[in-house]
Amino acid sequence: MLKTFSKGGIHPPENKLTSSKNIKRLSAPKVVYVPIAQHIGIPAEIVVDRKDKVEIGQVIAKSGGFVSSNIHSPVAGTVTKLDMVIDSSGYKKQCIVIRTDAKNEANFQEVDYPLKKEITLEPAEIVKRISDFGIVGLGGATFPSHVKLNVKEDKKMDRLIINGVECEPYLTADHRLMLEKGEEIVVGIKILMKALHVNKAVIGIEDNKHDAVELFKRLTADEKEIQVAALQVKYPQGGEKQLISAILNREVPKNGLPMDVGVVVNNVGTVFAIYEAIQHNKPLIERVVTVTGKKLDNPSNFWVKIGTPIKDLIEEVGGMPEGTRKIINGGPMMGKAIKNTDVPVTKGTSGILIVNEDEACRGEVKNCIRCGECVNVCPMGLEPHLLMNLTEKGMYEKAAQEDIMTCIECGSCSYVCPSNRPLLDYIRFGKNITKNLASSKN
Numbered sequence: 001m002l003k004t005f006s007k008g009g010i011h012p013p014e015n016k017l018t019s020s021k022n023i024k025r026l027s028a029p030k031v032v033y034v035p036i037a038q039h040i041g042i043p044a045e046i047v048v049d050r051k052d053k054v055e056i057g058q059v060i061a062k063s064g065g066f067v068s069s070n071i072h073s074p075v076a077g078t079v080t081k082l083d084m085v086i087d088s089s090g091y092k093k094q095c096i097v098i099r100t101d102a103k104n105e106a107n108f109q110e111v112d113y114p115l116k117k118e119i120t121l122e123p124a125e126i127v128k129r130i131s132d133f134g135i136v137g138l139g140g141a142t143f144p145s146h147v148k149l150n151v152k153e154d155k156k157m158d159r160l161i162i163n164g165v166e167c168e169p170y171l172t173a174d175h176r177l178m179l180e181k182g183e184e185i186v187v188g189i190k191i192l193m194k195a196l197h198v199n200k201a202v203i204g205i206e207d208n209k210h211d212a213v214e215l216f217k218r219l220t221a222d223e224k225e226i227q228v229a230a231l232q233v234k235y236p237q238g239g240e241k242q243l244i245s246a247i248l249n250r251e252v253p254k255n256g257l258p259m260d261v262g263v264v265v266n267n268v269g270t271v272f273a274i275y276e277a278i279q280h281n282k283p284l285i286e287r288v289v290t291v292t293g294k295k296l297d298n299p300s301n302f303w304v305k306i307g308t309p310i311k312d313l314i315e316e317v318g319g320m321p322e323g324t325r326k327i328i329n330g331g332p333m334m335g336k337a338i339k340n341t342d343v344p345v346t347k348g349t350s351g352i353l354i355v356n357e358d359e360a361c362r363g364e365v366k367n368c369i370r371c372g373e374c375v376n377v378c379p380m381g382l383e384p385h386l387l388m389n390l391t392e393k394g395m396y397e398k399a400a401q402e403d404i405m406t407c408i409e410c411g412s413c414s415y416v417c418p419s420n421r422p423l424l425d426y427i428r429f430g431k432n433i434t435k436n437l438a439s440s441k442n
Helices: 123-132 145-149 173-180 182-196 210-219 240-248 268-280 310-316 373-377 384-392 396-401 412-416 423-441
Strands: 023-025 031-035 059-062 077-086 092-100 159-163 201-206 226-231 263-267 286-292 300-305 324-329 351-356
Touching (some): 059 092, 145 263, 201 210, 268 286, 412 423
């Protein structure tokens, strides 16, 4: 029987419409809008000014602290504005606007790097390169990758887990990347193992990606230190704590981190970005994005430069279909609806989902019937109905006592609620208030 995590979980329709679509390269846009807060932690500090000429890969905003990340120019061009632009959060954030130099051929060349297996950098050099080149978690959390690799001496690491689960419905960016860049990802895994001083790694892939499972079993057949774990299809298995539970049967303590149980987890997209940074001196200036939806003419996977307006991606798949109700940054479970298509792609943009009227329509919200379904499916063992009620009543201290901050915002509770209650919406709101109240006390 295939492994999976033991607590909660659901299996929504997968709708992997683009799983067989090769990754295409989207042409460089005329203008890129590069936010300086594309990661968890302190925003980067802008180091360019209006009218400055910049080159591809040049640092345009420097890390603002240890938990922060450098930002690099995805194109060669001219800085036209330092502006406030609405990002995927729905709020205006500071942004560097760069007009692409249409005469610079480098902006439109597709560089095909040869596979490079030999790892010449020492562990400390690997960590520094990852920090300098702005690598963050590409699975959605955007946690600066160098921070994960700075393991405290009292923490004994014995396992690296590679997250190839991609359990969110519709999204296939990681799946296609695994199929098309498998050898590079294996080298990236070895780079991380060297940096962490661990001699065991496990690649976790859900069993609905048989081709990826078989590919990595073949690529690692002679690599005794790297294993492939085919996992039962269950959402939200891509969560770090759920993945560690599924593969190693270890439980990360409440409010704890994977390193508390001797584990570091990295997404396959992050691993590939690390490979390119270490082996080919390439900073994180582009990523794979799935653009999908049931009514689209040609749902696809793209290599996209950071800062590209989402409207460019939608035009590439045939334009906005009639009857579109929502545009979601991410997948249907954890993604967030965006206000308009001017929002730029960032390091954390894994997908753009176009939702039609039928799918987007919410049912009438009714009273809670105390069925307990939200409790049964919660992978963190919480009581979502209670957390929503406490938030509605403004009882934030009580919500904190009931562990509202441990919610991973997977949306399983809202998905199964027969009364159509917006559980996740209220819990997200309650978490934000609880976090601000805690900060004000410190």
